[in-house]
Amino acid sequence: MVSRLQCHAVDDLFAARLADLAVGFGANVQPGQILVVNAELGREQVARAISDAAYRAGARHVEVAYSDAWVRRARIEHGSDESIGYAPQWQVDRLERMGEEHVAVITLEAALDPAATAGLDPVRLGADQSPVRQAYLRLVVDRLINWCIIACPTPEWAAQVYPDLDPAAAFDRLVSDIAHVLRLDTEHPVEAWAERFERLSEVAQRLTERRLDAVHFRGDGTDLTIGLLPSSEWLCASFQTAEGITHHPNLPTEEVFTTPDPRRAEGTVRSTKPLLLEGSLIEGLQVRFEDGRAVAIDADANAEVLRARAGRDEGGSRLGEVALVDGEGRIGALDRVFYSTLLDENAASHIALGNALTAAVGDEAEVPAANTSSIHIDFMIGSPEIEVDGLAGGERIPLLRRGEWQL
Amino acid sequence: MSGDRGRRLAELLVRFGANVQPGQVVLANGDIADHELLREVTAECYRAGARHVEVGYVDPYLQRSRVLHGSDDAIGFAPPWEFDRVAAVAEAGCATVSLSGGTDPSVLAGLDLDRLGRDRSPVGKEWLKAITDRAINWTVGPAPSARWAAVVHPDMTPDAALETLWTEIERVCRLDDPDPVASWEHRMSTIVAVARRLTERRFDALHFDGPGTDLTVGLLPSSTYVSAGDMQTVFGVAHRPNLPSEEVFTTPDPERVDGHVTSTKPLDVSGTLVTGLRVRFEGGRAVAIDADQGAEMMRARTAVDDGAARLGEVALVDGESRIAGLGTVFYETLLDENAASHIALGAGFDYAVDDERDRSRINRSEIHIDFMIGSNDVSVTGVTRDGERVPVLRDGAWQI
Numbered sequence: 001m002v003s004r005l006q007c008h009a010v011d012d013l014f015a016a017r018l019a020d021l022a023v024g025f026g027a028n029v030q031p032g033q034i035l036v037v038n039a040e041l042g043r044e045q046v047a048r049a050i051s052d053a054a055y056r057a058g059a060r061h062v063e064v065a066y067s068d069a070w071v072r073r074a075r076i077e078h079g080s081d082e083s084i085g086y087a088p089q090w091q092v093d094r095l096e097r098m099g100e101e102h103v104a105v106i107t108l109e110a111a112l113d114p115a116a117t118a119g120l121d122p123v124r125l126g127a128d129q130s131p132v133r134q135a136y137l138r139l140v141v142d143r144l145i146n147w148c149i150i151a152c153p154t155p156e157w158a159a160q161v162y163p164d165l166d167p168a169a170a171f172d173r174l175v176s177d178i179a180h181v182l183r184l185d186t187e188h189p190v191e192a193w194a195e196r197f198e199r200l201s202e203v204a205q206r207l208t209e210r211r212l213d214a215v216h217f218r219g220d221g222t223d224l225t226i227g228l229l230p231s232s233e234w235l236c237a238s239f240q241t242a243e244g245i246t247h248h249p250n251l252p253t254e255e256v257f258t259t260p261d262p263r264r265a266e267g268t269v270r271s272t273k274p275l276l277l278e279g280s281l282i283e284g285l286q287v288r289f290e291d292g293r294a295v296a297i298d299a300d301a302n303a304e305v306l307r308a309r310a311g312r313d314e315g316g317s318r319l320g321e322v323a324l325v326d327g328e329g330r331i332g333a334l335d336r337v338f339y340s341t342l343l344d345e346n347a348a349s350h351i352a353l354g355n356a357l358t359a360a361v362g363d364e365a366e367v368p369a370a371n372t373s374s375i376h377i378d379f380m381i382g383s384p385e386i387e388v389d390g391l392a393g394g395e396r397i398p399l400l401r402r403g404e405w406q407l
Numbered sequence: 408m409s410g411d412r413g414r415r416l417a418e419l420l421v422r423f424g425a426n427v428q429p430g431q432v433v434l435a436n437g438d439i440a441d442h443e444l445l446r447e448v449t450a451e452c453y454r455a456g457a458r459h460v461e462v463g464y465v466d467p468y469l470q471r472s473r474v475l476h477g478s479d480d481a482i483g484f485a486p487p488w489e490f491d492r493v494a495a496v497a498e499a500g501c502a503t504v505s506l507s508g509g510t511d512p513s514v515l516a517g518l519d520l521d522r523l524g525r526d527r528s529p530v531g532k533e534w535l536k537a538i539t540d541r542a543i544n545w546t547v548g549p550a551p552s553a554r555w556a557a558v559v560h561p562d563m564t565p566d567a568a569l570e571t572l573w574t575e576i577e578r579v580c581r582l583d584d585p586d587p588v589a590s591w592e593h594r595m596s597t598i599v600a601v602a603r604r605l606t607e608r609r610f611d612a613l614h615f616d617g618p619g620t621d622l623t624v625g626l627l628p629s630s631t632y633v634s635a636g637d638m639q640t641v642f643g644v645a646h647r648p649n650l651p652s653e654e655v656f657t658t659p660d661p662e663r664v665d666g667h668v669t670s671t672k673p674l675d676v677s678g679t680l681v682t683g684l685r686v687r688f689e690g691g692r693a694v695a696i697d698a699d700q701g702a703e704m705m706r707a708r709t710a711v712d713d714g715a716a717r718l719g720e721v722a723l724v725d726g727e728s729r730i731a732g733l734g735t736v737f738y739e740t741l742l743d744e745n746a747a748s749h750i751a752l753g754a755g756f757d758y759a760v761d762d763e764r765d766r767s768r769i770n771r772s773e774i775h776i777d778f779m780i781g782s783n784d785v786s787v788t789g790v791t792r793d794g795e796r797v798p799v800l801r802d803g804a805w806q807i
Contacts, residue, residue, distance in 0.1 A: 031478075032480070034486050041439060041442050041464070044439060044466060044468070047466070048466070048468045048469065048472060051468075051469050051472040051473070052472050052475070052476050055472055055473055055475075055476035055477040055478070055481060056476045058478055059477075059481065060478070060480055060481055060484060061473075061481060061484050061485070061486055062469065062472070062473070063486060064466060064469055066439060066464040066466065068442060068445070068446065068462065068464075070446050071445070071446060071449050071460070071462050074446060074449040074450040074453055074460075075449070075453055075459075075460070077450070077453075078450050078453035078454045079453040079457075080429075080453070080456055080458070082430070082458055083453060083457065083458055083459055086458060086459050087459065088432050088459055088461065088495070088499070089495065090488075090491060090492045090495040090496070091461070093488065093491055093495070094488040094491070094492065097486070097487055097488040097491065098488070101486065101487065103486075
């Protein structure tokens with residue numbers, strides 16, 4: 001019996017390059033650090049390459065925490081009610097220990113095999129939320145760990161992105177897409193990313209310095225003005241731990257983003273890419289905002305899925321994020337839905353309904369003004385045809401024209 | 408792997424082996440190559456009412472990575488949460504189901520044996536303690552895989568090798584009987600009775616005599632024979648630590664082992680194959696270790712601490728063993744040690760010594776390495792305190 005992974009092994013060079021990027025640039029693993037790698041089964045080849053790279057970088061220990069969506073399925077199918085959403089205390093304690101030890105974490109991201117959850121009781125599935133996740137979020141919020149989520153091709157993912165190709169060809173296509181968007185096809189991927197981040201942080205800094213009052217998106221059925229908070233700061237996905245270790249939590253990433261004023265969004269916006277939500281594809285999405293609220297949500301198909309989510313709480317129909325992506329971004333140019341937020345949200349400029357990232361609010365006193373919600377749904381509203389302007393003191397400042405930065 | 412086969416094996420391991428109790432947390436462990444059987448085990452645990460099943464995957468390549476590329480600090484290191492976990496598991500009285508399926512020798516091929524020898528997780532002895540304290544109901548069972556099948560049956564096509572291995576595993580696990588649990592209960596009642604008679608004789612020593620072997624293993628005054636048929640946790644849960652299991656075993660006197668012994672089967676020490684092993688004992692210590700292959704690995708392991716060169720176990724297996732009957736070498740201690748009588752270097756078992764005062768004399772070590780010394784050609788004789796010689800095994804048949 002030969003496993004599917006063996007049929008579709010990535011070449012060792014690809015795995016090694018991805019690993020070097022994840023270890024040396026993404027999580028930025030330090031000598032003497034413990035590295036925890038989160039990987040679903042089927043991603044062994046990349047996980048092992050990451051282990052090699054991390055030990056070479058002087059890691060004290062590499063723990064690969066493999067998981068299997070089919071094990072979870074067994075719980076939902078056969079477990080008692082007490083087993084749903086339960087985790088032994090030591091799993092939570094482990095996360096706390098990881099924080100104390102200031103470990104590095106690399107998570108290999110891919111779209112899961114939909115067969116692993118198909119036909120399960122949605123109530124049990126929804127209730128099966130491990131307390132370990134909350135413990136992990138605390139490590140992130142408290143900036144105790146240097147971490148990176150990086151895209152990792154799998155046959156199951158490839159089948160979703162390229163359903164019309166045979167499995168081997170689909171996998172090859174996805175591997176080359178990911179090599180491209182991770183810039184592994186450049187001579188020095190780490191340098192290519194360092195350059196890209198230099199540009200993104202320069203743009204973010206200029207945007208912040210302009211102290212824009214609002215951002216205006218215009219073209220192709222869109223005419224939307226989004227108000228910002230007085231101290232909204234533009235960021236790119238380059239973070240520092242409390243101890244000062246720089247890391248890049250998402251690879252790939254192409255966005256500069258900030259937290260808008262949830263009370264000030266006016267006009268109409270049309271999505272430029274399909275949105276995948278709870279397994280439903282929402283195409284031709286159109287949203288009208290009044291006084292910051294999404295008052296009308298329409299689409300060619302599945303609008304009700306988004307309406308239900310946006311209606312979940314008060315902040316669900318207000319904006320928590322506005323992000324700009326220029327034409328240098330490699331994901332949008334592929335013009336493909338990857339069914340993975342990590343990639344899809346970096347395809348184009350986007351906005352998000354729901355919870356805001358408070359790190360992008362400079363003035364502590366303004367943090368309460370940022371939107372709060374239990375949801376955060378990004379959808380793409382940018383394209384080369386959409387012009388983006390900044391508004392400040394009655395002045396109109398071009399930000400993006402034909403996908404190019406104007407500042 | 409056919410789902411039905413996997414499910415029957417999982418059912419035996421979960422219900423009869425570990426005897427998972429409703430509400431228990433279960434740790435299921437195995438190689439990533441055994442993930443399909445681990446899914447069956449997980450499902451069966453939940454059907455048995457488990458509160459949670461935590462699956463731990465072993466990826467042997469990660470050790471290769473560490474030994475090849477890790478700093479000296481990385482060798483033999485484990486993160487602190489692993490220690491906390493064992494302590495929590497022992498305190499809660501969890502169950503464990505571990506799968507074992509040979510080791511892919513190529514994974515550790517060509518590594519620096521000194522670094523490999525030192526790369527032992529310090530958590531191992533914490534697990535050993537949880538086991539000797541009888542805190543967990545645990546079982547270890549076989550997981551047939553293509554990789555393992557290729558090692559056991561290298562001359563067959565991959566499909567035939569896997570099919571043959573599955574059939575053999577079903578045979579030795581008595582899954583080819585209509586009622587495997589009843590069959591095991593019958594076999595274990597025989598073994599339990601033999602163990603009780605051996606204990607009653609209170610032999611002073613066991614003498615092994617055969618080709619290349621003339622070895623006397625001294626016993627403690629209260630050495631007690633144990634089998635997988637009479638194991639219970641301190642919480643009162645009966646479990647079968649190994650499936651299959653055919654042995655009766657006890658803890659010997661680590662000060663009184665003399666003579667020489669030749670292994671009758673190859674053994675696998677953390678991925679290194681040891682064949683033609685010859686060990687000479689003086690005053691309980693292994694003073695000379697030779698082998699056709701892998702002697703260096705054995706010497707490195709027996710040097711890790713004081714007790715590593717002394718015996719912690721002596722086990723007897725009769726010819727009724729289904730594993731002995733097959734004549735297959737599985738390169739897997741779980742099965743091979745039940746093919747023949749064997750001894751183990753390293754830690755002894757407290758529960759196989761009755762008298763509290765004798766327990767301080769039990770061998771202590773962080774290792775426990777079994778190797779096979781029995782066959783139909785090796786006779787086993789009990790020696791009483793008065794020097795009387797009592798036949799125990801002749802031509803593989805019990806004499807008592």
